[in-house]
Amino acid sequence: MKRVALKVAAALAVGLIWVTPGAHADEYPGSKPVSAVVPFSAGGPTDKVARELTMIMSKHLGTQIVIENLGGAGGTIGAKKVAQARNDGYTILIHHIGMSTAPALYRNLGFDPLKDFEMVGEIADVPMVMVGNKNLPPSNFKDLLPYIKANASKLSLANAGIGSASHLCGLLFQSAIQTELTTVPYKGTAPALTDILGGQVNLICDQTTNIAGQLKAGSLKPYAAMQARRVEAFKDIPTAGEQGLPGVEVKIWHAMYAPKGTPKPVIDKLSAALQKAVADPNFRAKMAELGAEAVPAQRATPDSLRTFLAGEINKWTPVIRKAGVYAD
Incomplete structure (x- = not known):
């Protein structure tokens, strides 16, 4: 009887473990604020984009998004912190083109931009x-x-x-x-x-x-x-x-990420709020004032960002390696 009881208890425990992420995702975000790590100092171009975005996105997500500036090492310190954060949706990353150039610039990066993050979506092009x-x-x-x-x-x-x-x-x-x-x-x-x-x-x-x-x-x-x-x-x-110089095209794009393993329902909610924010006339006007351009809503999606990031890594890696420059 004791063995049967233990087996039943174990089965229930396993069931609870598997149910918890779904239940949490359904309740997300609740009243708990979300921390958006910007891996650069306050007042910089990425910080400006992030602050304008999160002010509007918070309304659509239903909770406050708080900016956390964590600069250093070309944005890799902040990115690595998010890669190692709890994958519960309460820590996200707002980064720029550096996510695609870091693999070539840093020989001991400590994270993989494509494997260690869940994509949320693109934000704006500068x-x-x-x-x-x-x-x-x-x-x-x-x-x-x-x-x-x-x-x-x-x-x-x-x-x-x-x-x-x-x-x-x-x-x-x-x-x-x-x-x-x-x-x-x-x-x-x-x-x-x-x-x-x-x-x-x-x-x-x-x-x-x-x-x-x-x-x-x-x-x-x-x-x-x-x-x-x-x-x-x-x-x-x-x-x-x-x-006279066709093909030389450089845009500094910004995008949003979450730690790997963040539940899909949470990513879906973040992405939905992001899509509404980039389509907001006030956000688009603010970006225009900065000479930037908010992306269309269809680019503020996980699939779009995943494809785009892979392409940017393939574009910049040979350029950086040919130049023989390293940031570490």
């Missing part, structure tokens, strides 16, 4: 624009290309540090024109822009969320939008393709 000091002689990108070829040893290309958006854009640009410039890494975009404005360095390729103010003020010389079509907020800037 265009890149090649800009220069106002005193540079070329008046447009078409004239800039031969000027670079003739003066490569004298020209400098700034970036905000290894693995930054400006660094990646610069790598792709140099690879496309098969010409190496003197690259000057900085600890952030602000000091790099200060030196470009002052004439200490010549060029930088950076996100519109960082340089929108200078572009509107006319304090930088815009050469090209590094994407297939013109930037909605800066339609007067021709694309690189329009000016």
